[in-house]
Every structure is written in C-alpha cells, then in structure tokens.
Amino acid sequence: MNLGDLSAIQPELVLVALGCLLVLTDAFVPSLRSRFGSMAAIGAGIALVVRWTSPTPGMVWSGALVVDELARFVDSYILVALVLVCVMAEPYLARTNARFGEFYALLVWAAVGAMVMAKADHLLVVFIGLELLSVALYVLNAFHRESSLSLEAGWKYLMVGAFAGGALLFGIALLYGASGTFSLSALAPLVAAHTLTGSPLLFLSLALILTGVGFKLALAPFHAWAPDVYQGSPTPVTTFLSVVPKGAALVVLARLIAFLAPAELSPRWTMLLAAIAVLSMTLGNLVAIAQRDVKRMLAYSGIAHMGYALVGLVAFGFDGLSGVLVYLAAYTLMNVAAFTVVSAFSEAEDEPHLLTDLAGQGWRRPVLSLTLGLAMFSLAGIPPTVGFIGKFLVFRAAVNEGLVWLAVVGVLNSLVSVFYYLRVVYYLYMKPLPKREPKYSEPWPARLVAAACAVGIVVLGALPGWVVSAAESAARTLAR
C-alpha cells in the first residue's frame, strides 16, 4: 500500500477526525454543545475545500477506490448537503434539547460512508460504505427518543436497510461467482469479450443488486418505507436521508451500468429500468396528491424524483449521466430548502407537519415562504429554477436516445406534480391566516439555509453553465 494514496482521501480523513473530535468534545467539554452545529458545518466546509485542492489520481488503494472527477462531483454534492444540514440542525436540536455531539458525529460519518460508496470500484467497498452510511442513519432516525414516530422510523429503516444490505451483498457474491471479480472496472473487458453473455447467475445478481440499490433510492416498488421514515425522523435527518444516500446509490448504479453495460447483455434491462422509473414517477406523484402532511408529501415527491433521475440512467450515455448529476445537485438544493422551511413552520417537532400550518404565512414570513415557494416551483420543474434545468437535461437525454415516450411520460408526471406543489403555494399565499396564530420560531440558521438555497435555486436556474460543465466533465469519466 502506498501511503501517498492517503492524499486522495484527505476529505474523508478530515471528516472522520471531525466526528471523533465532536464526540470527545461532547464527553469532556459539554459546555461547548451550543457550538457543535457551527463546528460540524465548518469542518464539513473544510473537507469541501480539501476535496477541491487535493488531487484526483483516479484508481487508488489497489483498485479499492476511484478518486476521479465523478467522485469529486458527488463528494461536493454530499458535502454541500452536509454543511446545510448541520446548519439547519442546530435550531432543531436546541428546540428538542438534544444538542449532543453524537448527532453531528453520526451525520458526518454517514457522509463519509456515502462518499466511500460513491467512489468505490470494489464491490465490497461499496457494501462497507453503504453499511457505514446506513448504521449511522439507523441511530439518527431514532434520535428523537421520546417520539414514538421517530423510534418507528428508526426501526423501519433498520429492517428495510438490513434487507436491502442483504440483497446487495448476495448480489455481489453472485456477481463474483459469475465473473470472478469484485472490481467494477474489471467487468468491462469481460463484457466486451462476451464471457458473461447469457449467464443466468449474472442476471440474478443484477436483480439483487438493483433491489438493494432500489431500496436506498426508494424507487417503486421498493418505496414503502419512505413516507413513515421521512415523517418520523427528526427533520434534519430526513433532509440528509432524502438527498445523500440517494446520490451515492445513483452513482453506484451509474458505475455498474457503465462497466457492465447491461443493455448490451440484454435489452430487457433497459425496459426494466424504464418500467421502474415510470412506476416510481407515477406512483410517487399520484399518492403525493393525497397527502396532508408536508413531510410525507415530500417523501412521495422524492420517490417520483428518483424516477425522473432514473430516466437519465435509462438513457445513460454522456447526456444521461451528466443530466443525472445536475439533477442531483438541483434536488439537494430544493429538498434542503423545503425541509428547512417546513421544520421552521411547525410548532412542535413531534406533531405532524400539516399543510394547514402553512396557511397565510406567505405574507408574514417573506424569506422562508419565498424559499418554500421557490423550492416547490423548482421541484415542479418550472423555469427559471434549477429543478427545471435538471429535468430538462434528463428528458433531453431520453429523447436523444430514442426514448421519446419516456420523456412524454416524464412531462405528464410533472404536470400531475404541479398540482400538489402548487397547493403548498396556495396555502402559503392564498389562504387567510388562522384565527389562532401559531407560534413559529424563525431562528437565523434556518433563515440562512433557506436564503442560501433560494439563491442557489434561482442563480443555478438562470446561469446553469457552471454546474452543467462540472457535471459534464464528471460524466466524461464513465461515458462518452
């Protein structure tokens, strides 16, 4: 092992040390607890800077990890999400009297897990990353110990996570049986030499891996856990859960598709992925209409959004992959924005976050409401927001690959989604204030995160050049 390779994983090292520091500080200097949020956010920010200053040598650690531009893009996305979540978590923890170092430490370590997963070339390293991510999240979901909903969320995520992890591991084992290798990039020459063509073991293993990843992405029909877990988990954890694991899992799927080219092995794979995408979009959007709890609504909207993102992977190629990456960046901003505001608009965390709580707030709390409105428009894919750019790129990839029908299904789904996204705006701006005015706190961190996301949504929507070209150079590592 070459010690010089350590320089490639400096950001991970920073985060691991940060997590240890937070836990130790909590034990020995508990008076600093009110500073943990900013410490974690600054630490994650440093990791982000380190990511962009440290080299991207490609394959390191004898092929365990690939630190390339794709990894850098995904890392940046995870770290930005982490910074935002750390900032928004501070007022939440203050309200629930749970300012513990573990919270941030687990969050930071979960992010390390996601980062490892996204840059792993060795399938067992993928699994290790996934477990690091998931185990940290099991605890975080149930962090709000007095709330039965939170405990239920932790328990559900644990059960489903264990099942998904098992499926993934079994799939990896079968893939090893079929191909004799754990390395994703070593699969490409085998595929090219037609050694794997028609292997039943391979198809079984792909199905199992897809199941495992599908659970993490909450794609239909592997989605049933999402609404309960989203609703029950502490809102900052829900935010993290709704963006970080999904990004990492999508990249794993992208690497698998790039090296294994399942479409060449069997065209049915494309149809299967397309069917999952259509099912996720349709089911997510239709069921979201019936939701009264905003967090549950966002859970179903998340299912639909992973369906849209999957459209990019179905099309694949350079366009599809860069589209998915932009989509992820967009999805992070709008989801963080939405959850931050929803959290600030609830009187007590253990109560449901009802749509009716938003009534008439638009004219009372301009910054938060405008952010939530923008997040909704962005989720609906209405220009000039970044959500539109993301959707535009994945649908474009589908059209360019001859999947016009998939793009049509996608846009019709967007139409359905507009209905429930606009309902949030309707409650905010067109409903009168309730007679008993709710007591909402509007702490500055929430406002800061909301404003940052709002600016991001609009600026990246109007001037997407920067993020698109970053995504394109990242996509170039896997596809031409």
Added chain:
Amino acid sequence: MALEGFLLSALVLTPAAAASLLLLLPKDAEKAHRWIGLVASLLTLGLAGMVWSRFDPSNVAFQLVETRPWLPTLGIAYRLGIDGISLLLVLLTALLQPLVLISSWSSIHQRVKGYVFAMLLLETGMLGAFLATDLFLFYVFWELMLLPMYFIIGVWGGERRIYAAVKFVLFTLAGSLLMLVGILYLSYLHKAQTGAWSFAYEDIRSLTIPMGEGFWHSPQLLLFAAFALAFAIKVPVWPLHTWLPDAHVEAPTGGSVILAGVLLKLGTYGLLRYNRPLFPEAWERATPLFLWLAVIAIIYGALVSWAQKDMKKLIAYSSVSHMGFIILGLFAGTVASTQGALIQMVNHGLSTGALFMLVGVVYDRRHTRLIEDYGGLAAVMPLYTGAFLIATLASIGLPGLNGFVGEFLILTGSFPTHPVAVILASTGIVLGAVYMLTLVQRVFWNPLVHEENRTLADLTWREALAFTPLAVFMVWIGVQPGTFLRLSEAAVRHLVGGGL
C-alpha cells in the same frame, strides 16, 4: 452603436430588474412600489419606442440581434432578435403594461408590492417570449409568464379565484410540457442532420423534418401537434377554451387586461412564428381542421357571449370569438389574411383590454358586474359612456376604427382560398354587433332603475389617462393602418411566400 448590442436585453430585463429592486423595499412603502412599477414600465415603453425607431421594416431577418453563450455544449444560447412579426406585439405589450398599472392604482390595495412584482415579472416573461430566437430561451420565458399570472389570479382575484388559477396553470402547462418534448426532439434532429447541437430558431428552421407515414409515425405531424396544442390552449382555440372565462372572470382587472391583451396573443404568435415555418407540410394538413375550429369558435363564442349576464364573462367569450378570426386569418395563409391576423392581434389587445379596464371601472364603484344591475349610465357617466362606446365600436369593427382593418383584411384575404369559411365567419361580425350593442343598450340607455347608480362618479383623471392612449391607437390604426401594416409586411411576405 453600442446601444444596439443590448437594447433588446434592456427592454426585456428592465421590468425584472425593477421587480428585484422591489424585493429590497419594506412591505408598507406602497406608494414607492407603485411608482417603481410605473416608472419601470414607462422606461420599458421608451425602450420599445427606441426599438421601433431603429427597426428597418424592409429587412426580413432578425434585427438588433443579441447572442450570448449560455450552455454552449448543448447549443443553447441567449439569443434575442426582433422582426416584423414580433415588433407590433412587443409595442402592444409595452404600451399596455403602464396603463394596467395606472388603472389598478386605485383598485388594488392589498399586497401592492406583490402585485407590482408579479406584473413586472410577467412583463419580462411576455417580452422575452416575443423576442427569444432560441427555443430553449423561448420556453423559459413562456413558462416564466405562468407563475406571476397564477399569483395575480389566485391572490387578487374574485371568489372562485383558486379554481380559476389552478385551472389556468394546469391547462397551460399541459400544452407547454409536450412542447418541451417537441423542442428537445427538434434539437435532436438538428444533431442528427448536421452533427451539431443547436436550439437556435434559425438553425431549427433550416431543418427538413420528415413527414413519415400516418400520424403516429410522422415526426413532423407529431411535432406540429405538440407545438400547436401548447399554442391552441393559450389562444384559446375551441374546444380548449374552457379555462378562459374562469380566468377572466376571477382575475382582477389588470390581470384580465394583460391576459386578453397579450397572453392570448402569445398563442397566435407562436402558431405563426413556430408552427407555420417549422412544419410547413403539417401546417397544410392541419389547415382544414383549424379553419373549422376557427369558424366554430367565432360563432360559438359570439352566441355564448350573447347569453351572458356578467359583463366580464361576456367580454371573455367575445375573446374566444375574436381569436377565432385571428386563427382563420393565420390558417387561410395569404399575405393579406396573415397581415390582417397580425394587426387584429394588436386590435384585440387594444379594444378588449380597454373593455376589461372599463368594466373594472364600474366594478370598483358598484362591486357587481351583472348587466341587470346597471342601466341608464349614459346620463350619469357621460365620459365613461363615450369611452365604452369607442371601445365597443372598435371591437365590433366600425370602419374608421382599428377592428375594421383587421377583420376586413382577414376576410378579404381568406375569401379567395376559403370562401365557405369566410361566409360562415362573417355571421360572427353580425353577432358581434348584436351582443356588444345589446350590452351597451342595457347598461347605458335602458331606464335607470337602480337608485345607487344615480350617484356613480364619472371617470377619474387617472382612469381617463389609462384609457386615452388606447383610444388614440384605436383611431390611429383605424385611420392610418399603413403605419403599422408596413412594419410587418416584408416579414409576413417572406414567411408566407408571395401570393396576394
């Protein structure tokens, strides 16, 4: 010289810049909000005037062109340009906006900041959609109009405003999302045929789009349908018009004026700008269908108008009828009929805009729009009566006013190619006179039976100020249509290709 490089951008972005300025002001500085809105829209009007003065009507290419890189790897750029087809509509938009702000000076009292903000953003969207020469940019501006209008109807509208606002959004989006797929497919075709990505209007226009066999296997027919659906919903072409009466009735006066004055024109503009030149064979195929839909819209809209009890609803349905004439002119496809359709878009914007504004005037005083609640206003409000009469006569096409020019050109231009449709459509003119004059009769000349009408105040100077420019243009176009027709003639001749 330097000014030409960003004149169109300045035109499009001035309202948006003023809107962002508004965000920085405190909520209760209502006077400042109104003035910023008015000054910005007047500035935009001035810029539009400069564009007019620099426009060369004999040049058929896009003028004052601006191109800035946006997403270069995808062939997307920020491209603006103006030609004879968009110039008139840009002028109309820039003219209506300050008038709307003036007319809502005394009718909008709540959330003034939000109202002015939405209006300014809407103006940017409308101007951008007329001036964009890149399909991606066009789509962005097209959708940008949606949200401000949603808010204008939903926040400042009448009783059933939520229903109307949501219906408006869903109808519009249903069309435009399919158009988005169409736009994507066009860029894909460009890549397939030339090897380069592009969303530029002129690049797309140079493509030959295959006709194929049957409907479902014909790229050109499908693309035509995707674009035409988006535009037909906006126009609205019968039977896609059902959102219009709801939106109009529930919208506040200013919203109705902009909706009827400009937003509907974007539909007909889109048909002329995109469907006709990009999909010529499909256009030929679709012509009979659209001609019949136009004739149905003309007669149906007029008959339904006749039956209305609510003044705003009456004018809303009359829009369906008038827009039918424009569709007829566009699809009849001669130079004269297309010119007529173009000038009629402006005419309809002026006269219907004026009518909605005037209905708003009495609504502000009496809070009712029912025709039966009025009567005998001619004696009480002489100035108002005169204004209403001018707008009515313009709307029904009295010679000497603008409506006559448009309808005459459409009908004479279409007659050589489609006599039957023209004969049927002509009944619409008669019906138009019937329902509009009945309205005038009942509101202004019937006996004054409601006591509360006896004390109604006549037009205030502000209301008169908002109406006067519209009246000036109604007469100007009516008496000297050449000034305006000349601007678009070369462009239309180039687009339609010879003929009459």
